[in-house]
Amino acid sequence: MRLTHSFGAAMTALAMIASPALAQDNAGAPQRGQSGRAVELSPYIEVSQVVLAELSPGDDVLTYTQVAAGVDAVLTGRNSGGSVSLRYERNISYGDDQLDSDTISGVARGYMSIVPNTVTLEAGALASRTTVDGSGGTSANPLVVQDQESRIYSAYAGPNVTTRAGDVHVNALGRVGYTRVESPDAIVTTAGAEPLDVFDDSVTYRGEVHLATKPGEPLPVGIAVGGGIFQEDISNLDQRVRDIHWRSDVTVPVSPTLAVVGGVGYEDVEISSRDVLRDANGTPVVGSDGRFVTDTSAPRRIAFDVDGLIWDAGVIWRPSRRTSLEAHVGRRYGSTTYYGSFAWAPSPRSAFNLSVYDGVTGFGGVLTNSLAALPTKFEATRNALTGDFSGCVAGETGANCLGVFGSIRSSTFRGRGVQASYSRQVGRYSAAVAAGYDRRKFIAAPGTILAAANGVTDESYYITTSVSGELGANAGFTVGSYVNWFESGFADGGDVVAMGSSASYRRTLTPNLSARAAVSLDYLDSDLSPEDIKAASGLLGLRYDF
Structure with missing residues (x-):
């Protein structure tokens, strides 16, 4: 068994999925009155020597050279803005070419105004890799077992329109997204277990339009109407999620800081595959990519079909520029739904964010919608030892985490969960903590090979922490830790626990050259593996910042 560190971590933040009306993305739009143009560009190269010691179940000690080049950039302008953190790594092993690898990891999101203050084009992208367990679970920042490694790519792009027609505010958006999972053996098998169909790729489409008036312009209450469509086409067994809805909303001010909101509408949600x-013996056919081959001549099977009245009611509370609460309860997807958010910045140096979500989608829809929810000005948090993307970014309003991948099964699902983050800066030191819970109830058509997944639930939990700071004028440190739990509801599945900590120290040698030292401990426990995996790592290297 060969081990190396995870190249990337990811996400499950679904706040944009659940919104029944168009949520205006202020982070992705230029601000009126903004002037000037600033570019913060930080390219670098690194050369490091890494030692990886397997503590259990074996005692291998592996040594390799890591060569990396990357760039962190932030653009802030009158009509454009965005952030990118991109890193390329080459690992060169000694005497064992199984450790040789090339990896690109990173995250980016930005916008460009086509018509200033009216039409903007926004986009986002992510590249990372993770381990796929035999139960279908993935974890952020674990040791990657190479024979179970998957690389994950996701991107989206589309226009936003914000304008006014008299007292009516008009918001609209259109997005196209693509997500792909590359795995050397897509159907992960464990002795005596059924094969696991890992997500391959999907294309997502989203279009929404929203017309609204504010309370007092001209009516005492705010009135809004809107509608939209979301569709995800998943290559595995030709699965398709289609959600079409329209609704009307009313905002009733109770006080200058509190309003009661309510809405009613119609929605038609259909999932099919x-x-x-099957061959002459009725055995499912598996393609050269390790995934099930779709019978394109077979008719579509309906897995989920709900249409009819939707409604919700809630409150919006904004007592100050630093505090905002929105909470809703209602009925959607044929059952009760809850969603909302809370943002609190008690001081300019601290921030707390909480979101609750509920939505029906596939794995690709999760990633593209999570990317769209990121701010456009951020600094990516990376692993203290290897520089891998941790799944969190630090923005002007606090930390924003993509979460963990959760289950990577190909089946569509209803995802519910909550995520929270808190960040604080004290002098030269900064700290952040993020936690989340994600519950995915799978949806599959009866009479198909995916039928066994229908109604089964997988659950994921995660906690990440980081502390960094300056030690005088020429030195600094970073300490990070993570814990991920994955609980599979499948009879042949199991639970997975991954945890670890890392610490790094850097010292400036010249204005552009610095030395680095880092250590880490990682632990991976899976019910489907006879023994736990424990490993310790160390790194010594040099970094040159241009």
Whole structure:
């Protein structure tokens, strides 16, 4: 068994999925009155020597050279803005080419105004890799077992429109997204267990339009109407999620800082797929990519079909520029739904954010919507030892985390959960903590090979922490830790626990050259593995910042 560190971590933040009306993305739009143009560009190269010691179940000690080049950039302008953190790594092993690898990891999001203050084009992208366990779970920042490694890529782009027609505010958006999972053996097998169909790729489409008036312009209450469509086409067995809705909303001010809101509308949600191609003996056919082959001649099978009245009611509380609460309860997808958010910045140096979500989608829809919810000005948090993206970014309003991948099964699902983050800066030191819970109830058509997944629930939990600071004028440190739990509801599945900590020290040698030292401990426990995996790592290297 060969181990190396995770190249990337990811996400499950779904706040944008659940919104039944268009949520205006202020982070992705230029601000009126903004002037000037600033570019913060930080390219670098690194050369490091890494030692990885397997503590259990074996005692291998592996040594390799790590060569990396990357760039962190932030653009702030009158009509454009965005952030990117991109890193390329080459690992060069000694005497064992199984450790040789090339990896690109990073995250980016930005916008460009086509018509200032009216039409903007926004986009986002992510590249990372993780381990796929035999139960379908993934974790952020664990040791990657190479024979179970998957690389994950996701990107989206589309226009936003914000304008006015008299007292009516008009918001609209259109997005196209693409997500792909590359795995050397897509169907992960464990002795005596059924094969696991890992997500391959999908294309997502989203379009929404929203017309609204504010209370007092001209009516005492605010009135809004809107509608939209979301569709995800998943290559695995030709699965398709289609959600079409329209609704009307009313905002009733109770006080200058509190309003009661309510809405009613109609929604039609349908999930369908085809069955697997079978040979003469009735055995499912598996393609060269390790995934089930779709029987394109077979008719579509309906897995989920709900249409009818939707409604919700809630409150919006904004007592100051630093505090905002929105909470809703209602009915959607044929059952009760809850969603909302809370943002609190008790001081300019601290921030707390909480979101609750509920939505029906596939794995690709999760990633593209999570990317769209990131701010456009951020600094990516990376692993203290390797520089891998941790899944969190630090923005002007606090930390924003993509979460963990959760289950990477190909089946569509209803995802519910909550995520929270808190960040604080004290003098030269900064700290952040993030936690989340994600519950995915799978949806599959009866009579198909995915039928066994229908109604099964997988749950994921995660906690990440980081502390960094300056030690005088020429030195600094970073300490980080993570804990991920994955609980599979499948009979042949199991629980996975991954945890670890890392610490690094850097010292400036010249204005552009610095030395680095880092250590880490990682632990991976899976019910489907006979023994736990424990490893310790150390790094010594040099970094040159241009």
